[in-house]
C-alpha cells in the first residue's frame with residue numbers, strides 16, 4: 001500500500017507534467033462505468049460520472065499537494081477553486097502519457113480507470129489493479145472530513161507536540177503503540193511498513209501498550225518515524241506491494257529495510273518475528289526490540 005513517501009514521489013513526478021494544463025475531457029473504463037451504473041462507488045466517489053466530468057472540464061490544474069497519503073489537485077476556473085482528492089488505495093498509480101500504451105507496464109495499461117484529457121493532448125491516467133483507490137470531487141477543502149482529521153505532516157514543527165498530546169488520550173492507553181502510530185489522527189502518513197521500520201529503529205516492541213512507553217521513548221519513536229519516512233522519500237519509496245511511480249518505475253526503499261519483509265533482523269542477524277497486530281502483518285525482532 002502506498003504510504004507517505006510513495007505518494008510524495010507521485011506528487012513530485014506528476015507536478016511538472018500537469019500544472020497549468022487545462023482539462024478538456026474525461027473518459028472512464030468499462031469497469032468504472034458499469035460499477036457506477038450499478039450504484040457502486042467504483043473509483044469515483046460521491047458523484048455520478050457526468051457531473052464529475054461537467055465539474056472539472058474547462059478548469060486549469062493550478063496546484064498539486066500531498067496531505068498524508070492523499071493527493072490534492074487544486075483546479076481553477078473563472079468561478080472558483082475546487083478540488084479532486086485522490087487516494088491510491090492498495091495499488092493505484094498515475095501516469096501522464098500521449099497514448100495509453102505509452103504507460104509501458106501491461107498491468108497498468110489493462111487496469112486504467114480514469115483518463116483526464118489535457119489541452120496539450122496528453123492524458124492524466126489513473127490506473128488501479130485492485131480498485132481500492134479513489135478520486136473524490138469537492139467544492140471546498142473544509143468539506144473533506146478525511147483530510148481535516150489528519151495530524152500535522154510529520155515534518156512540520158508542530159507535529160511532535162501534536163503526536164505526544166494525542167498519545168495521552170485515554171482511548172490509546174490500552175492500545176498497542178503500533179496501532180496508535182498507524183492512525184492518521186496521531187501520525188500523518190505512517191502505514192504498516194514504515195511503522196515496522198520505525199519501531200525497529202527505536203528498539204520498541206510493537207506489542208507494547210501505549211501507556212507503557214515513557215515520554216522519552218515516545219519522542220524517540222517519533223524521531224524514528226520521521227527518519228524512515230525521509231529515507232523512504234530519498235530512496236524513491238518502496239515497491240513491496242506493486243507501487244510504481246509516475247515513470248512506471250519501482251522505488252528502492254525495500255532494499256534498505258532492516259525488518260519489514262525480512263527473514264533475519266538487519267541489526268542483529270537474528271530471526272524476525274511475524275505477527276498480526278492491529279490487523280496488519282507486523283515484523284519485529286524480539287532481541288533488538290524490548
Ligand SMILES: [Zn+2]
Nearest residue numbers: 265268285288
Ligand atoms: Zn535484531
